[in-house]
Amino acid sequence: MLDDLRSPGDLTGLWRPVTAFGRTLVTTRRQDAALRGHRRRIHQADVFTESEAKAYLTTSHDRTCAWEIVLMAAGETAGLEGVLETDRLLLRPWRVAEAAVQRELWFERDPRVPPHRRIDAAGHPTVAELEQAIRAGRSSAGLLAVERKATGDVIGYCGLIDDGRRFEGEPELVFELLRRTWGRGYATEAAMAVVEWARSAGYGRLWATVWEWNTASRRVLEKLGFTKAGREQVDAVHGSSLVTTRRL
Known part of the structure; x- marks a missing residue:
């Protein structure tokens, strides 16, 4: 799991191949086109409570997706203070x-x-x-x-x-x-x-x-x-x- 991704560029060379063994979950406030791609699933989400986060991580999901990308709701400053x-x-x-x-x-x-x-x-x-x-x-x-x-x-x-x-x-x-x-x-x-x-x-x-x-x-x-x-x-x-x- 990669939490609070600040730049899609940070994933350069890290997109793992599709396999039958698990997925990678990314949470981010960014909405860049670079996050989209083959076998990547995008979710729009509000801020998770602790119980909601546990429920999501323990729920069975579609195994055809190697990456689950959760676009988190923006707060008062809409994410990063400096980019x-x-x-x-x-x-x-x-x-x-x-x-x-x-x-x-x-x-x-x-x-x-x-x-x-x-x-x-x-x-x-x-x-x-x-x-x-x-x-x-x-x-x-x-x-x-x-x-x-x-x-x-x-x-x-x-x-x-x-x-x-x-x-x-x-x-x-x-x-x-x-x-x-x-x-x-x-x-x-x-x-x-x-x-x-x-x-x-x-x-x-x-x-x-x-x-x-x-x-x-x-x-x-x-x-x-x-x-x-x-x-x-x-x-x-x-x-x-x-x-x-x-x-x-």
């Missing part, structure tokens, strides 16, 4: 008190961004709704808060998501920072740290989708070595969405 660090930035899980930063990101998005990614006429999502999402681990799975070390303030997010739109095990790089922090190289610095982490974790390729009119994000992706892989959609209101990729 990736650069010269100027700390990339770590979101905290509930930072929901207002998430709402500011929603509020200042370009009008050309589709409505479902902007605050609606009724004011949703509210700060309270975003707080609940952070508590449940829904809004921050795979997306780390970007904190400036010098000032301690959170200025956006950066991370990897795997929504199944591309290929299994090839997640998408995403990042978004508050407008007042643009032009200082933070996005490139944060994204590079995530790319390097992905390489060390064993990923072979990453994807990134960007609006054609979003020249700032396109420059960041170019600096990171992403190249165009096609044009995903053309919309008279929102513009063209470009698909880029990078092999690691």
Whole structure:
């Protein structure tokens, strides 16, 4: 049993082969695509009581699975206090008190961004709704808060998501920072740290989708070595969405 896994990269070279003799149980707060694979079973779970833990470990389970991976519910700080660090930035899980930063990101998005990614006429999502999402681990799975070390303030997010739109095990790089922090190289610095982490974790390729009119994000992706892989959609209101990729 491997308890409270902090990085999928820690399992590099340790995934044991499927045999008839037992399984390996991993518990983690992470939701990375790298955890998924052949003969690995994923379970969503809340915090175990002592009796529930004993019951789970003594129950007979499907022997065709070599690995049982339990995704534990996130607490107030959604897991680790520190994950990736650069010269100027700390990339770590979101905290509930930072929901207002998430709402500011929603509020200042370009009008050309589709409505479902902007605050609606009724004011949703509210700060309270975003707080609940952070508590449940829904809004921050795979997306780390970007904190400036010098000032301690959170200025956006950066991370990897795997929504199944591309290929299994090839997640998408995403990042978004508050407008007042643009032009200082933070996005490139944060994204590079995530790319390097992905390489060390064993990923072979990453994807990134960007609006054609979003020249700032396109420059960041170019600096990171992403190249165009096609044009995903053309919309008279929102513009063209470009698909880029990078092999690691």
